[in-house]
Amino acid sequence: MSEEDVAVSQLPEADQPMVEIRKLWSVFETAERRVVIHRDLDLTVKRGEILSIVGGSGTGKTVLLRQILGLERPAQGEIRLLGQPLEKLSSKGAASRIGMLFQHGALFSAFSVLENIAFPLRELKTLPTALVREAAMVKLQMVGLKATDADKMPAELSGGMIKRAALARALIMDPPLLLLDEPTAGLDPDSSDAFVRLLRSLHRDLELTVVMVTHDLDTLFELSTRIAVLAEQRVIVAGPPKEVIGVPHPFIQDFFLGERGQRAMELLREYPFAI
Numbered sequence: 247m248s249e250e251d252v253a254v255s256q257l258p259e260a261d262q263p264m265v266e267i268r269k270l271w272s273v274f275e276t277a278e279r280r281v282v283i284h285r286d287l288d289l290t291v292k293r294g295e296i297l298s299i300v301g302g303s304g305t306g307k308t309v310l311l312r313q314i315l316g317l318e319r320p321a322q323g324e325i326r327l328l329g330q331p332l333e334k335l336s337s338k339g340a341a342s343r344i345g346m347l348f349q350h351g352a353l354f355s356a357f358s359v360l361e362n363i364a365f366p367l368r369e370l371k372t373l374p375t376a377l378v379r380e381a382a383m384v385k386l387q388m389v390g391l392k393a394t395d396a397d398k399m400p401a402e403l404s405g406g407m408i409k410r411a412a413l414a415r416a417l418i419m420d421p422p423l424l425l426l427d428e429p430t431a432g433l434d435p436d437s438s439d440a441f442v443r444l445l446r447s448l449h450r451d452l453e454l455t456v457v458m459v460t461h462d463l464d465t466l467f468e469l470s471t472r473i474a475v476l477a478e479q480r481v482i483v484a485g486p487p488k489e490v491i492g493v494p495h496p497f498i499q500d501f502f503l504g505e506r507g508q509r510a511m512e513l514l515r516e517y518p519f520a521i
């Protein structure tokens with residue numbers, strides 16, 4: 247066990263947020279200008295919740311996920327994961343605590359399904375090949391793929407199967423935190439529903455904390471326990487869906503109660519989980 251693992255395990259478990267983001271600034275500089283994407287952004291992700299981040303195009307939802315994952319450093323501010331400043335975690339430490347499902351699945355095309363799922367564990371080089379393979383088979387079946395899919399190549403898979411394989415890979419290290427970028431984008435309605443059901447059961451069975459970016463209202467209302475709205479370079483509100491859609495901000499009114507509003511209200515009635 248490393249020093250950082252000891253430090254994490256000594257912290258009081260109850261009520262400790264999974265992620266705390268404080269006074270975060272994201273700034274991109276081009277030859278002509280300096281663009282501030284996030285300004286003094288605060289966000290807390292509680293343990294066990296499914297927090298969805300919504301916001302207009304270019305408000306920095308994906309950038310925020312990448313910063314939580316440690317792939318990008320904010321210009322200023324702090325991100326804590328289970329009480330630890332993110333920059334103090336080694337890349338291996340962060341990888342075992344956070345799984346990420348990227349928007350386009352992003353499987354390695356030259357690797358089989360099982361090799362893709364096993365990849366992060368194999369890279370650690372701490373377990374014998376047979377154990378790595380066994381762990382990957384467990385995850386493959388956990389996401390609803392069949393043992394006979396293990397040796398298939400990504401090109402042979404449907405969109406839903408690619409998402410499932412990518413999800414199995416994100417879960418290979420048993421992370422307590424799962425980040426999802428547009429998890430149902432590109433799926434047909436039936437595959438999307440099935441994937442949402444899978445995410446809900448994994449969230450429950452594995453006691454995961456989930457942070458998700460989605461534009462899809464069905465996915466949003468079926469899964470979210472809270473919604474955080476990004477606008478004006480910060481989180482303008484974070485709360486249960488019913489509370490958030492009542493906030494009189496132009497983006498919120500347009501996103502939830504504009505043309506799609508009727509559907510949003512129907513969904514809230516349909517999914518008591520979201521209320």
Ligand SMILES: Nc1ncnc2c1ncn2[C@@H]1O[C@H](COP(=O)(O)OP(=O)(O)OP(=O)(O)O)[C@@H](O)[C@H]1O
Pocket residue numbers: 274275283301302303304305306307308309310
């Ligand atoms: N590495 C980078 N260099 C310069 N600008 C960047 C970089 N990464 C992101 N941006 C800019 O930051 C802004 C936020 O990007 P991001 O992809 O996070 O938005 P988003 O909220 O996820 O948008 P969408 O809903 O359209 O996917 C965009 O204007 C993007 O062009």
